[in-house]
Amino acid sequence: MVSKDQFRQRLKELFNTQKLAALSTHHSGQPYASLVAFHASDDLKHIYFVTPTTTRKFANLSADNRVAVLVNSSTNQAADFHRAISVTAVGKAEVVDGSGSETIMIQYLAKHPHLEEFVRSPSCALVQVAVDSYYMVKNFQNVMELHLEI
């Protein structure tokens, strides 16, 4: 049986190897999905991404901060069905600014150095998703959940 530590380890491996995540927000009940470049905190409590504040996703999460983030290791091949791992994080999004944001930004840019110009733009916001739970799918249909202590 997988332990919490093994579960966390798998999450970390996935987050370290993947750069992009699918973000799910909604507008008046209509779901909306978008791709974001993400970074996860070491303790896995937070997932971060940067978005222009003019976007639909930003408007949506500003109106309702409940979001889902999907990260997966698929490579667009048939073998993904038995090999890939997919993780959905469910939580609440908020903009981070002020004192703590610079440390996070440095970590974020360490993973996505080519986005430097983008993330420093005044029209962009650093968004933090406080994760309530993770749902991990592997072996095609095996699903385990980790509910974080809040």
Add this chain to the structure above:
Amino acid sequence: MNWILSAEQIQSGDRSRVGGKGYALAQLARRGFNIPRTVCVTSDVYQEFVISTGLRERILLELHRKDFKEMRWEEIWDCATRIRNMFLSKPFPNDLSREIHIAIGDRFRDKSVAVRSSAPEEDDARSSFAGLHESYINVSGVESILKHIRLVWASLWSDAALLYRQEIGLDVEKSTMAVVVQETVAGDRSGVVFTKNPNDESQGIIESVYGLNQGLVDGTVEPDRWIIDRASNKIVTHTPPERKYWMIPGPDGVRMAELPGHKSSHPPLNSVEVDAVFQTALKAEDSFKMPQDVEWTYDGDSLVLLQSRPITTLRSDKKEDDRGWYLSLHRSFDNLKNLRQKIEDELIPEMIAVAENLSAIDPAGLSDQDLAAEIKERWETNHKWVNIYWADFIPYAHGVRLFGQVYNDALQPDDPYEFIDLLTNTDMASIARNNMLMELAGIIRSDQHLAEKLSQGDDSDLDNKFRSMIDEFIDKFGDLSCSVTGGKNCVLGTGPLYSLLLEMARHPAPAGGDQKSDRINSLKQKYLNSFDDDQKDRAVEMLELARSSYQLRDDDNIYLGRIEAQLLAAVQEAKLRLEDMPGRQASNMLKEVLKEVDFRTGAPHSDQAPNDVGERLKARQLVGQPAGPGIAQGRARVIRKHSDLGDFKHGEVLVCDAVDPNITFVVPLAAAVVERRGGMLIHGAIIAREYGLPCITGIPDATTLIKTGDAITVDGYLGIVTLGDSGL
């Protein structure tokens, strides 16, 4: 690309495309050895087939359903069965089919051929796959050849091959298979020759039989054996067997027949031929620069080499043993027929008699000394029968598997387990027990007064008919108290039986177990119609064997349970005496003997559920094997200890480590069955199928990840248990 190569066309760079066997044959041909007309269907054809049909990923999905190391042998067999069926039911894509039709049809249109495996990882000096992949003899007609090519491909994924490849660390994702198609040489004498005796390198060995080689290779025909001195080429010893049988071409393959009398008195080879065979093999050794294991046959006076491979003696004994064990689980039809006779005519009647004889002695009437002796004797008796169970009853279960393979080969059904329906509704002891329970529950259901009295624990005033039925039930199956209260700590009494009956009576009788005879009859007709007239008798025999094997899968535990119950009754008596009179002198004797028989102390499974504090890890979807179709929802009843059975409520999902027939009396109450132990032919799956319940087997940690009271959904089509509702 040239997908199919004749032996003459194969070049040195083709080894990975044609496999070890194909490559060795090409080299033999090139060096002037006499081999049958041979073509090789390269591994490119295999790759093209599995990729264009989507089979490649379906196989990998099947194998990655869960960690391979967590799979029991039975589950691996199930995997192999499903994969085999995928190959059988997938036709060749048109372009591939056209090409093979031309290549095979041109060469072998009216000829009988052998279709042999030639895996690229096979037959090198490092690993030996001898016997693990299939070869088929005496195959005629292009369509049949195409079918057998697919069967050889499927054998890349046979249970034995999967286990062996896992053991020696070969990557299943890279596995591929070439196939050798070879004109049949109906040799009248055949054999194998080892140019070096693995036990004495100064010697070589020749083994020979009359007819075809298959009897020698699979060990059913005893060969003549010559040991030859390599230096002098002289025969050192000749060991003749009792020559009784030979393998000859049959209607579809080969068959064993009695050896005609005039042959049985002479060895298949004379000394000149022994020398000729050995010299030819030495030439092959010289040619390959390694000691060789060569299969050959004499077609009249002409010596033909069928294959040559390096002798693999460098492998450790342990691996050799394991491969042998995997192979031993596959019994031949004839072997199983003999086993059936032994089990049905000797073992089962003896088991019943043993249990009856034991029950004739009332432990309460024995002195302490006699009771101690009786416990010891019953323990030894029980132990003996447990051993017989492993030695004879477990291998006999292969009868069901063998039938499944024959059925699937003949009919290629969409559902590879359709054949089980043809085996159900046999008179299994556990079903007979449950039918009696349901009948008793039916009486209680219609008699409110009786129900009330039993609920109050009062059975003093039962009417005679009901009382005699209860007595008959207890006489046959016990009062279930040991199953409910657990092993040697059980407390005999009718309480658990009445509780179960009352729970059954509170709800309508289950609809399952009804007569599916129309479907079964039509399946049986479909099965028999798929055989030619001259093979129908064997098909019927095969079905009868499978039905007997299927039924025994369940009944053997019941019979074994009866013997064990007698042991428990004696143990129980001893414990009562020790409690009543702790200081008595003789009690030491009883104490001693109780220590000796300390078995079945554990509950069915006693893992502790994980603690739920702070951060929580929980399962949402658990994947196992779909072992009974249907979808059901209900509260889980996880059987961790025997007494959990007593709490079982109508409509709950039975979740347990391993369903054994002695606990399946709760199944008529259940909405579905979930089992940790995997397999399609295990008791949980069999009994669920009998009652038409959704069933999933082979879920690792089922009894720890699922908790009693959890709302769960059992999808018996896909083999997925979902915990909780759709909320987050």
